[in-house]
Amino acid sequence: MIKGYQYFSAFLDLRAQKSLVADLREIIVAAPLYTPTMPVSGRPFSVKMTNAGSLGWVSDKSGYRYQPLHPVSGRPWPAIPSDLMDIWREVSQCQMDPQACLINYYGNGAKMGSHVDKDEETFEAPVVSISLGDDAVFHVGGLKRADAKTRIVLKSGDVVVLGGLARLAYHGIDRIKAGTSDLLQEGGRFNLTLRRVTRS
Numbered sequence: 133m134i135k136g137y138q139y140f141s142a143f144l145d146l147r148a149q150k151s152l153v154a155d156l157r158e159i160i161v162a163a164p165l166y167t168p169t170m171p172v173s174g175r176p177f178s179v180k181m182t183n184a185g186s187l188g189w190v191s192d193k194s195g196y197r198y199q200p201l202h203p204v205s206g207r208p209w210p211a212i213p214s215d216l217m218d219i220w221r222e223v224s225q226c227q228m229d230p231q232a233c234l235i236n237y238y239g240n241g242a243k244m245g246s247h248v249d250k251d252e253e254t255f256e257a258p259v260v261s262i263s264l265g266d267d268a269v270f271h272v273g274g275l276k277r278a279d280a281k282t283r284i285v286l287k288s289g290d291v292v293v294l295g296g297l298a299r300l301a302y303h304g305i306d307r308i309k310a311g312t313s314d315l316l317q318e319g320g321r322f323n324l325t326l327r328r329v330t331r332s
Protein backbone atom coordinates (compact mmCIF):
# COMPACT_ATOMS: atom_id res chain seq x y z
CA MET A 133 0.00 0.00 0.00
CA ILE A 134 1.25 3.47 -0.86
CA LYS A 135 2.72 5.49 2.05
CA GLY A 136 0.45 8.05 3.64
CA TYR A 137 -2.72 6.00 3.22
CA GLN A 138 -4.47 5.52 6.54
CA TYR A 139 -7.61 3.51 7.15
CA PHE A 140 -9.61 3.98 10.35
CA SER A 141 -12.12 1.14 10.41
CA ALA A 142 -15.33 1.95 12.37
CA PHE A 143 -13.97 5.34 13.38
CA LEU A 144 -17.51 6.66 13.93
CA ASP A 145 -20.03 4.86 16.11
CA LEU A 146 -23.71 4.74 15.13
CA ARG A 147 -24.53 7.84 17.16
CA ALA A 148 -21.81 9.88 15.44
CA GLN A 149 -22.93 8.58 12.03
CA LYS A 150 -26.54 9.58 12.74
CA SER A 151 -25.44 13.01 13.84
CA LEU A 152 -23.50 13.46 10.58
CA VAL A 153 -26.55 12.35 8.60
CA ALA A 154 -28.58 15.02 10.42
CA ASP A 155 -25.91 17.58 9.45
CA LEU A 156 -26.08 16.35 5.87
CA ARG A 157 -29.86 16.75 5.73
CA GLU A 158 -29.47 20.41 6.72
CA ILE A 159 -26.70 21.03 4.24
CA ILE A 160 -28.76 19.52 1.44
CA VAL A 161 -31.72 21.79 2.23
CA ALA A 162 -29.47 24.84 1.87
CA ALA A 163 -27.37 23.42 -0.98
CA PRO A 164 -29.31 20.72 -2.87
CA LEU A 165 -27.60 17.72 -4.43
CA TYR A 166 -27.22 18.20 -8.17
CA THR A 167 -25.80 16.16 -11.02
CA PRO A 168 -22.43 17.51 -12.16
CA THR A 169 -21.20 17.02 -15.72
CA MET A 170 -17.82 16.01 -17.14
CA PRO A 171 -15.46 18.55 -18.66
CA VAL A 172 -15.61 18.71 -22.47
CA SER A 173 -18.09 15.87 -23.04
CA GLY A 174 -20.74 17.29 -20.71
CA ARG A 175 -21.69 13.73 -19.74
CA PRO A 176 -23.39 13.48 -16.35
CA PHE A 177 -21.63 11.96 -13.34
CA SER A 178 -23.37 8.94 -11.82
CA VAL A 179 -22.98 10.48 -8.35
CA LYS A 180 -24.87 13.52 -7.16
CA MET A 181 -22.90 16.23 -5.42
CA THR A 182 -23.01 19.23 -3.18
CA ASN A 183 -20.50 20.89 -0.83
CA ALA A 184 -20.06 22.61 2.48
CA GLY A 185 -17.32 25.11 3.26
CA SER A 186 -15.99 28.39 1.92
CA LEU A 187 -15.13 26.62 -1.34
CA GLY A 188 -16.81 23.74 -3.12
CA TRP A 189 -15.52 21.41 -5.82
CA VAL A 190 -17.54 21.56 -9.04
CA SER A 191 -17.30 20.09 -12.52
CA ASP A 192 -18.99 21.17 -15.71
CA LYS A 193 -18.19 21.50 -19.41
CA SER A 194 -15.52 24.12 -18.69
CA GLY A 195 -13.63 21.93 -16.23
CA TYR A 196 -12.98 21.06 -12.61
CA ARG A 197 -12.53 23.85 -10.07
CA TYR A 198 -13.34 25.14 -6.59
CA GLN A 199 -15.81 27.99 -6.23
CA PRO A 200 -17.61 29.75 -3.35
CA LEU A 201 -21.11 29.43 -4.85
CA HIS A 202 -23.45 26.52 -5.58
CA PRO A 203 -23.58 26.24 -9.40
CA VAL A 204 -27.37 25.83 -9.52
CA SER A 205 -28.67 28.08 -6.73
CA GLY A 206 -25.85 30.66 -6.94
CA ARG A 207 -25.74 30.76 -3.15
CA PRO A 208 -22.71 30.28 -0.87
CA TRP A 209 -22.15 26.74 0.38
CA PRO A 210 -23.21 26.14 4.01
CA ALA A 211 -20.48 26.00 6.65
CA ILE A 212 -18.66 22.76 7.43
CA PRO A 213 -20.36 21.36 10.57
CA SER A 214 -18.32 21.31 13.78
CA ASP A 215 -18.37 17.51 14.14
CA LEU A 216 -16.65 17.25 10.74
CA MET A 217 -14.07 19.85 11.80
CA ASP A 218 -13.44 17.72 14.90
CA ILE A 219 -12.83 14.61 12.78
CA TRP A 220 -10.37 16.58 10.62
CA ARG A 221 -8.47 17.75 13.71
CA GLU A 222 -8.32 14.20 15.05
CA VAL A 223 -7.01 12.46 11.95
CA SER A 224 -5.41 14.97 9.57
CA GLN A 225 -2.30 15.98 11.55
CA CYS A 226 -2.74 19.31 9.77
CA GLN A 227 -2.78 22.70 11.52
CA MET A 228 -4.78 24.41 8.77
CA ASP A 229 -8.56 24.04 8.69
CA PRO A 230 -10.29 22.35 5.77
CA GLN A 231 -12.01 24.74 3.34
CA ALA A 232 -14.13 22.32 1.34
CA CYS A 233 -16.28 19.35 2.17
CA LEU A 234 -17.32 17.62 -1.05
CA ILE A 235 -20.44 15.53 -0.54
CA ASN A 236 -20.97 12.69 -3.00
CA TYR A 237 -24.18 10.69 -3.02
CA TYR A 238 -24.03 7.24 -4.62
CA GLY A 239 -27.49 5.96 -5.53
CA ASN A 240 -28.29 2.87 -7.58
CA GLY A 241 -25.37 1.90 -9.81
CA ALA A 242 -23.27 4.99 -9.05
CA LYS A 243 -19.48 4.72 -9.03
CA MET A 244 -16.42 6.94 -9.29
CA GLY A 245 -13.72 6.25 -11.87
CA SER A 246 -10.07 6.19 -10.88
CA HIS A 247 -8.73 9.72 -10.43
CA VAL A 248 -6.31 11.89 -8.44
CA ASP A 249 -7.55 14.77 -6.28
CA LYS A 250 -5.34 17.48 -7.78
CA ASP A 251 -7.44 20.61 -8.21
CA GLU A 252 -6.17 22.10 -4.95
CA GLU A 253 -3.44 24.74 -4.79
CA THR A 254 -1.57 22.77 -2.16
CA PHE A 255 -1.15 19.07 -1.45
CA GLU A 256 0.40 19.66 1.97
CA ALA A 257 -2.86 18.84 3.70
CA PRO A 258 -4.34 15.37 3.36
CA VAL A 259 -7.79 14.52 2.04
CA VAL A 260 -9.98 13.05 4.78
CA SER A 261 -12.81 10.82 3.59
CA ILE A 262 -15.83 9.67 5.60
CA SER A 263 -18.24 6.94 4.51
CA LEU A 264 -21.92 6.80 5.50
CA GLY A 265 -24.49 4.24 4.36
CA ASP A 266 -24.01 1.25 2.09
CA ASP A 267 -20.65 -0.51 1.74
CA ALA A 268 -18.44 0.63 -1.12
CA VAL A 269 -15.67 -1.18 -2.95
CA PHE A 270 -12.87 1.40 -2.89
CA HIS A 271 -9.53 1.11 -4.67
CA VAL A 272 -6.23 2.90 -4.06
CA GLY A 273 -3.32 2.59 -6.43
CA GLY A 274 -0.13 4.56 -6.90
CA LEU A 275 0.98 7.76 -8.55
CA LYS A 276 0.47 6.29 -12.02
CA ARG A 277 -2.86 5.13 -13.31
CA ALA A 278 -1.39 1.75 -14.28
CA ASP A 279 0.08 1.04 -10.80
CA ALA A 280 -1.30 -1.95 -8.90
CA LYS A 281 -4.45 -1.22 -6.91
CA THR A 282 -5.53 -2.41 -3.47
CA ARG A 283 -9.25 -2.87 -2.92
CA ILE A 284 -10.93 -2.18 0.43
CA VAL A 285 -14.60 -2.40 1.36
CA LEU A 286 -15.46 0.90 3.04
CA LYS A 287 -18.27 0.61 5.55
CA SER A 288 -20.45 3.21 7.19
CA GLY A 289 -18.39 5.01 9.82
CA ASP A 290 -15.01 4.24 8.23
CA VAL A 291 -12.56 7.10 7.71
CA VAL A 292 -9.73 7.15 5.17
CA VAL A 293 -6.87 9.65 5.09
CA LEU A 294 -4.94 10.24 1.87
CA GLY A 295 -1.82 12.08 2.98
CA GLY A 296 1.89 11.98 2.20
CA LEU A 297 2.57 10.11 -1.03
CA ALA A 298 -1.00 8.82 -1.08
CA ARG A 299 -2.26 12.39 -1.39
CA LEU A 300 -1.67 12.12 -5.14
CA ALA A 301 -2.55 8.44 -5.53
CA TYR A 302 -5.18 7.21 -7.95
CA HIS A 303 -8.35 6.09 -6.19
CA GLY A 304 -12.00 5.49 -6.92
CA ILE A 305 -15.16 3.58 -6.14
CA ASP A 306 -15.79 0.41 -8.18
CA ARG A 307 -19.30 -0.15 -6.88
CA ILE A 308 -21.70 0.20 -3.98
CA LYS A 309 -23.16 -2.87 -2.31
CA ALA A 310 -26.81 -1.90 -2.19
CA GLY A 311 -28.77 -2.78 0.93
CA THR A 312 -25.76 -3.38 3.21
CA SER A 313 -26.60 -0.53 5.62
CA ASP A 314 -29.83 0.89 6.96
CA LEU A 315 -28.34 4.20 8.11
CA LEU A 316 -29.93 6.09 5.20
CA GLN A 317 -33.64 5.66 4.65
CA GLU A 318 -33.20 6.26 0.91
CA GLY A 319 -30.39 3.67 0.71
CA GLY A 320 -27.12 4.27 -1.09
CA ARG A 321 -24.01 5.93 0.26
CA PHE A 322 -22.71 9.36 1.14
CA ASN A 323 -19.01 10.08 1.02
CA LEU A 324 -17.71 13.28 2.54
CA THR A 325 -14.23 14.47 1.69
CA LEU A 326 -12.60 17.29 3.61
CA ARG A 327 -9.97 19.23 1.72
CA ARG A 328 -7.66 22.18 2.14
CA VAL A 329 -7.70 24.15 -1.13
CA THR A 330 -5.43 27.18 -0.72
CA ARG A 331 -2.07 27.68 0.99
CA SER A 332 -2.28 29.11 4.52
Ligand code: SIN
Nearest residue numbers: 236244261305323325
Ligand atom coordinates in the same frame (compact mmCIF):
# COMPACT_ATOMS: atom_id res chain seq x y z
C1 SIN B 1 -13.74 10.65 -4.10
O1 SIN B 1 -12.65 10.21 -4.40
O2 SIN B 1 -14.06 11.82 -4.32
C2 SIN B 1 -14.77 9.75 -3.43
C3 SIN B 1 -14.21 8.57 -2.74
C4 SIN B 1 -15.29 7.81 -2.03
O3 SIN B 1 -16.46 7.92 -2.40
O4 SIN B 1 -14.98 7.10 -1.06
Ligand code: FE2
Nearest residue numbers: 247248249303
Ligand atom coordinates in the same frame (compact mmCIF):
# COMPACT_ATOMS: atom_id res chain seq x y z
FE1 FE2 C 1 -11.12 11.61 -4.94
